[in-house]
Amino acid sequence: MRPSPKTIEFRELARSITVAAAADYRHSWHGVDAPMLQYVVKRLLLMIPTILGAAFIIFFILRVVPGDVCELKLGGDGGYYDPKQVEICQKNLGIDRPLYEQFGKFVVGIFTFDYGNSMDTGKPVVEEIGLRFQLSLQIAIMATLVSIIISIPLGTISAVYQNSWVDYLVRTISIAGIAIPSFWLGILILLGLLNISDWLWGIRWSPPLTYRPIWEDPYHNISQLIWPALATGYRYAAVATRMTRSSMLEVLREDYVRTARAKGLLEKLIINRHALKNALLPVVTVIGIEFAFLMGGLVVTEQVFNLNGLGQLLVHSVTGKDYTMTQAIVMIIVLMFVFTNFIVDILYAWLDPRIRYS
Amino acid sequence: MVTTSEMRADAKHGEIDQLEDLRDRPGLFKQFRTFARKQPLGLAGGLVVLLFIVLAVLAPWLSPFDPEASSYAHMLAPPGTVSDEGTFILGTDDFGRDVLTRIIYGAQTALFVGFTCALIGATVGLVLGVGSAFFGGKIDLLFQRVMDVFMAFPLIIMALSIVAIFGSSIQNVIIAITIPFIPRCARVVRSSALAIREIPYIDAARANGFSNTRIILRHMVPNVMAPYLIMVTAFVGQAILLEASLSFLGLGVQEPTPAWGLMLKNAQEYIRSEPWIAIWPGLAITLGVFGFNLFGDALRDALDPRLRSAQ
Numbered sequence: 001m002r003p004s005p006k007t008i009e010f011r012e013l014a015r016s017i018t019v020a021a022a023a024d025y026r027h028s029w030h031g032v033d034a035p036m037l038q039y040v041v042k043r044l045l046l047m048i049p050t051i052l053g054a055a056f057i058i059f060f061i062l063r064v065v066p067g068d069v070c071e072l073k074l075g076g077d078g079g080y081y082d083p084k085q086v087e088i089c090q091k092n093l094g095i096d097r098p099l100y101e102q103f104g105k106f107v108v109g110i111f112t113f114d115y116g117n118s119m120d121t122g123k124p125v126v127e128e129i130g131l132r133f134q135l136s137l138q139i140a141i142m143a144t145l146v147s148i149i150i151s152i153p154l155g156t157i158s159a160v161y162q163n164s165w166v167d168y169l170v171r172t173i174s175i176a177g178i179a180i181p182s183f184w185l186g187i188l189i190l191l192g193l194l195n196i197s198d199w200l201w202g203i204r205w206s207p208p209l210t211y212r213p214i215w216e217d218p219y220h221n222i223s224q225l226i227w228p229a230l231a232t233g234y235r236y237a238a239v240a241t242r243m244t245r246s247s248m249l250e251v252l253r254e255d256y257v258r259t260a261r262a263k264g265l266l267e268k269l270i271i272n273r274h275a276l277k278n279a280l281l282p283v284v285t286v287i288g289i290e291f292a293f294l295m296g297g298l299v300v301t302e303q304v305f306n307l308n309g310l311g312q313l314l315v316h317s318v319t320g321k322d323y324t325m326t327q328a329i330v331m332i333i334v335l336m337f338v339f340t341n342f343i344v345d346i347l348y349a350w351l352d353p354r355i356r357y358s
Numbered sequence: 359m360v361t362t363s364e365m366r367a368d369a370k371h372g373e374i375d376q377l378e379d380l381r382d383r384p385g386l387f388k389q390f391r392t393f394a395r396k397q398p399l400g401l402a403g404g405l406v407v408l409l410f411i412v413l414a415v416l417a418p419w420l421s422p423f424d425p426e427a428s429s430y431a432h433m434l435a436p437p438g439t440v441s442d443e444g445t446f447i448l449g450t451d452d453f454g455r456d457v458l459t460r461i462i463y464g465a466q467t468a469l470f471v472g473f474t475c476a477l478i479g480a481t482v483g484l485v486l487g488v489g490s491a492f493f494g495g496k497i498d499l500l501f502q503r504v505m506d507v508f509m510a511f512p513l514i515i516m517a518l519s520i521v522a523i524f525g526s527s528i529q530n531v532i533i534a535i536t537i538p539f540i541p542r543c544a545r546v547v548r549s550s551a552l553a554i555r556e557i558p559y560i561d562a563a564r565a566n567g568f569s570n571t572r573i574i575l576r577h578m579v580p581n582v583m584a585p586y587l588i589m590v591t592a593f594v595g596q597a598i599l600l601e602a603s604l605s606f607l608g609l610g611v612q613e614p615t616p617a618w619g620l621m622l623k624n625a626q627e628y629i630r631s632e633p634w635i636a637i638w639p640g641l642a643i644t645l646g647v648f649g650f651n652l653f654g655d656a657l658r659d660a661l662d663p664r665l666r667s668a669q
Binding site for chain 2: 054061176187293295297299303304323334
């Protein structure tokens with residue numbers, strides 16, 4: 001029997017796909033495909049101007065001040081200051097050197113982790129930051145976990161039952177999450193803890209104030225850090241929920257979902273296996289980008305819970321006019337943001353081949 | 359061959375068609391009714407926004423007390439305390455100032471900062487974004503890289519760095535919040551403008567010998583009004599939140615100006631004994647931002663048909 005034209009067409013298509021795949025393999029490098037590698041290199045190169053530009057802005061902002069940072073620090077409030085001290089300060093910071101030399105030193109410092117000394121304590125900035133970084137990073141990771149646990153199921157349910165009361169509830173909760181300032185939520189959580197513990201056990205309990213690493217005292221650590229993680233995680237979850245919902249809605253309208261339904265697949269399977277997997281792509285991006293922003297958002301939350309993290313250090317350095325410290329922390333946050341974005345993009349390209357081929 | 363008179367007649371027909379189009383366009387009131395029916399959440403948001411605007415405008419007549427007058431006799435009075443001058447409905451703060459009054463006046467600060475930052479930031483972003491899309495090529499590429507750099511700073515970090523240098527006052531807070539808004543709006547507007555640049559009427563305008571400025575301002579900008587308006591409403595909410603955050607950190611609006619974030623900052627010390635000072639200002643921030651977000655979302659759904667189903 002002669003094959004029908006449809007079958008021939010199908011065979012042709014199958015052949016061309018095989019040929020393309022074989023060509024792909026031939027162009028690959030130890031199994032890593034060439035477009036992916038190209039994409040990674042391209043993305044990596046794109047990071048350089050961004051980092052340099054950010055360094056330039058930070059450098060520039062600190063030099064547009066009238067006079068210089070030393071005068072501002074020592075005599076900013078209009079008080080008397082010794083010109084000799086200003087000179088010493090300028091020498092210490094190297095701001096008596098020509099601008100291009102200073103900028104060069106700053107850029108080299110970024111990559112060699114040499115950010116100079118704090119204008120307040122005189123200790124290396126990197127040392128001071130290192131002490132606080134661990135705490136902030138832990139909250140950021142915990143908040144991310146909180147938000148993933150909340151957002152993906154809520155977003156999916158909201159999309160599946162679009163325009164039902166569940167959907168309206170989830171949408172309201174997520175819009176509220178974006179509106180509630182995390183510092184106020186933090187205050188409410190503290191207030192709630194005080195009152196609930198008073199009502200249950202008769203003691204007004206509040207989270208411990210001193211930080212202990214999780215491997216030393218897990219209970220102490222978690223009971224201190226879970227609350228700020230919840231306060232920041234809620235907002236984060238709100239953004240991710242909205243993203244999950246909208247991308248899920250889009251995917252549920254795709255032809256292949258209709259096909260799956262038409263062949264009588266269980267709705268549960270369609271949602272979990274077919275739709276959710278594809279819908280999660282943009283959610284990965286949002287979670288990645290928000291992670292980077294989280295480090296910034298912690299600035300306020302740490303203040304509420306009185307945590308000695310990176311954010312509080314930044315606020316102290318701003319109020320205390322410790323410019324080297326401010327400059328270093330802002331640069332580190334920007335670096336983290338750029339790197340997280342890079343990783344998210346790579347992850348995205350790895351999950352979605354269309355990106356690296358475009 | 360088409361004669362000039364025929365062309366003229368065609369043009370006239372075109373004009374008449376346009377006029378009819380205008381006539382068929384629903385009136386403002388009807389448009390509003392459709393919006394209200396299709397976007398009930400948006401309507402609710404709009405009402406909240408309106409409430410805050412009314413509060414801010416009528417603050418001197420609505421509020422029972424002077425927002426900045428402290429009174430040692432009534433320090434930290436609980437809600438509902440009756441005094442000679444009146445009732446402190448929401449209690450008083452650590453300076454003996456009426457919390458309700460300060461919340462009402464706080465709406466002035468929040469909305470002033472919110473609208474100023476949103477309008478300036480979005481408008482500058484609009485012009486830059488459309489310009490970048492219009493010129494394209496190397497200018498666009500360079501512009502995109504510069505925007506990338508600015509976008510690498512989280513909003514609050516950029517605002518903090520600016521305040522760190524210029525000091526904290528209401529003008530500096532406005533500058534600090536406006537600057538990070540510019541690239542965010544420019545990017546969104548640019549992507550819409552790129553599509554518009556390809557439409558033949560832009561070529562027609564160029565063929566007519568119009569200047570670049572004229573094409574950008576008269577032909578392109580009006581067509582990206584939808585994303586612009588969406589960004590403005592979103593920015594107002596964000597600006598209110600940012601101003602509150604900066605003030606909460608002690609780096610924004612300074613005492614004795616009534617501002618919600620500042621009220622929360624002071625309330626922190628009294629959270630164990632006088633929790634009411636901490637609850638109401640936070641509720642005001644949340645409600646305000648919530649209103650703008652709901653309204654902005656609904657506006658986006660109404661103005662941008664592509665997103666109508668998705669969000």
